[in-house]
Amino acid sequence: MKRHLISAADLTRDDAVLILDTAEELARLSDRPIKKLPTLRGRTVVTLFFEDSTRTRISFEAAAKRLSADVINFSAKGSSVSKGESLKDTAQTLEAMGADAVIIRHGASGAPYRLATSGWIDAAVINAGDGTHQHPTQALLDAFTVRRRLLGPDGGLGRDLSGRRITITGDILHSRVARSNVDLLSTLGAEVTLVGPPTLFPVGAEGWPCEISYDLDAVLPKSDAVMMLRVQRERMGGAFFPTEREYARRYGLDGARMARMPAHAVVMHPGPMNRGMEITAEVADSPRCTAVEQVTAGVSVRMAVLYLLLGGAQPPAGQTPAAEPRGARPRTEENH
Amino acid sequence: MDDNAGASHARTVLEGPDIARALTRIAHEIVERTKGADDVLLLGIPTRGVHLARRLAARLGDIAGPAMPAGSLDITMYRDDLRLRPARALARTEIPGESIDGRLVVLVDDVLFSGRTIRAALDALGDLGRPRAVQLAVLVDRGHRELPIRADYVGKNIPTSLREAVRVKLAEEDGRDGVLLGLRESAPTPDR
Structure with a gap:
């Protein structure tokens, strides 16, 4: 590390x-x-x-x-x-x-x-x-929440998210949360799909370790988790979609869309939520929405x-390629 | 966790049956000392202390009747040498029952050495509640205390030099039971 x-x-x-x-x-x-x-x-x-x-x-x-x-x-x-x-x-x-x-x-x-x-x-x-x-800690808490919901608190220990399908929907262009999540979730073995209007994708997103789709309804039935991103009005100088109503209709998550998700799938939101925009109150308040758990996580x-x-003299060693030659540090011994 | 897994010239000082007899004796001593109290709570210190606590709990159940609960107490965050080493992974703290308040807690560890682990465990307990009393059971006491701490129940006293390393192997963790005495590979820095 x-x-x-x-x-x-x-x-x-x-x-x-x-x-x-x-x-x-x-x-x-x-x-x-x-x-x-x-x-x-x-x-x-x-x-x-x-x-x-x-x-x-x-x-x-x-x-x-x-x-x-x-x-x-x-x-x-x-x-x-x-x-x-x-x-x-x-x-x-x-x-x-x-x-x-x-x-x-x-x-x-x-x-x-x-x-x-x-x-x-x-x-x-x-x-x-x-x-x-x-925003790496946001990605970590999202991964933590997904792992807990899909594998259980104890069942997840030591395990990654191999084979889990996670959909991230919304304003990808302005979202550091999306970038961090694509990096982390793909490192953890998950299959990530980004969904949003073409105008809200950054240049070069094709090269990211994920799939790209412009059709939320096609992706929902095969998602284990759906992450709704906030539409970041404060970062939007120009117009990226015609009207908010049109955005909500095509990319917002409402009860009818949620019903098309698999029964075990969860809805995530990094907060703060724009109720009525990317997520309806019905979805936000449903037990499948993990927004509050994400805060705790x-x-x-x-x-x-x-x-x-x-906490230690340095971050835990081992997994990353060591910068120093092995044995440079005196070996310490633990009795048990 | 063990850097010197290949400690050279290690000789076995306790075989599996010796460990079993020691645990049985400790279990009887616990019943005797606690006068059969029913509020005893065994807390093992990870990793091997937890397995020993479970074995002791099973024996206490055989002797005293109702099954005794056994839990675990991770002391990593309370260690005094955290900043001397790379950050380490945490283990589980599992307290059976409601809380430790008013109960007789018996800490269980495999080797008692410097006493620093037990110091950390006492601090950890303090954050979990207020036990009626705290006692300590260890499989091996190898001496070289650096703090005023002693064990209430000892499986075996093994006099050692600081150049030696005591290694406890348990079936749950290592595939077989045994206590080995070998030479340390590094400079003596007693920490437990």
Whole structure:
């Protein structure tokens, strides 16, 4: 596993399964009287948010606090950034405060990569969404939720999503959630199909490890999970579809469409939902919709990521090709 | 988990039947010490402590009547050497019954060494509730304590040097039962 989490594409299958398994154990913490572990005591985690986000930020904050880390929230609004401070100067300020991890959300694709590789800071960098590029922890929590629903909490342990068919529908063009999910779910062995109007597909999507379709009704009957993406009005400068009603009619999920899905199939939504647009209230409130579970899963998955990146001397070794020659580190022995 | 799986010149100090007899004796001692209390809760420390806890629970069931519950207590997140090694995978914590509040918890582990694992286990228990009392059962006590911790029930005391490694093998995990004593491959850094 790498030291930073910038892109879901950086994760190997074994890395991803380890994160999901760790999250599964950590999810059990919520049944306990004290929902806290001492593991990251004395570590400082900074959430650096240049874009608005409530759920992702509080999810990371809850995850870090449950691991006993100190959390500093840094949002661009009302901070030195609004006075014109550069990313570099902000980063060096955080470094000087002794941040061990920086969780960054930024409107510019590539900002977390820049932060991680520029040498400005030593902290581990976790991407919480950058532009239209990546949102790896969202993909991890989606994979966690699907695995739990399709294989069961215990049945899923150690297993990937081989052979499961997952459909992602909506605004693919602006969606870092779609990109991250295509990378992660295909790494985990799932067959991913992207569905949406042709105008909402990015150039080059044909090269992604997934199928592309413009017809939701044709794909629904052979899907184990259907993920509905939010139509991101705030990122849409031009017109990508004629009217919202037409979009809802062709690509929205309503009760009639849901009935055509296999009985075991689930409906997912990363939130926030536009009820009546990509998903009707009937579907959103049905037991097959996992939107609320996804929020809970988010805390567990982010705890797992924080633990694996910060908990040890370095992230777990093994699966990724080792950068250092074998034996460079003194072998440690465990008795049992 | 075991780096020195091929520890050279390992000799067997306990055979399968020895382990079985030790567990039977520990089970009787638990019944004696707890005066047959029915609130005993065996919690094994992963990986092999869990298997030992299950075996002890089965024997207690034979001796004292009603089947005793056995659970597991993962201590990974409470270890004091987490930052000395790469992050490790977590194991399962499974508490049978409602909670540990007011019960007599017997921690079960395979080898007692530095005592640091048990220190971590006590911290983990503290976050789970407030037991009436906590006792410790180990299959092997190899000495070299680094903390003021002792076992209430010991299968076998095996005096060792820090250059040696004690390896417990259990059928559930390793295909056969046995306790091996061999030489460590690395510098002595007692951690358990």
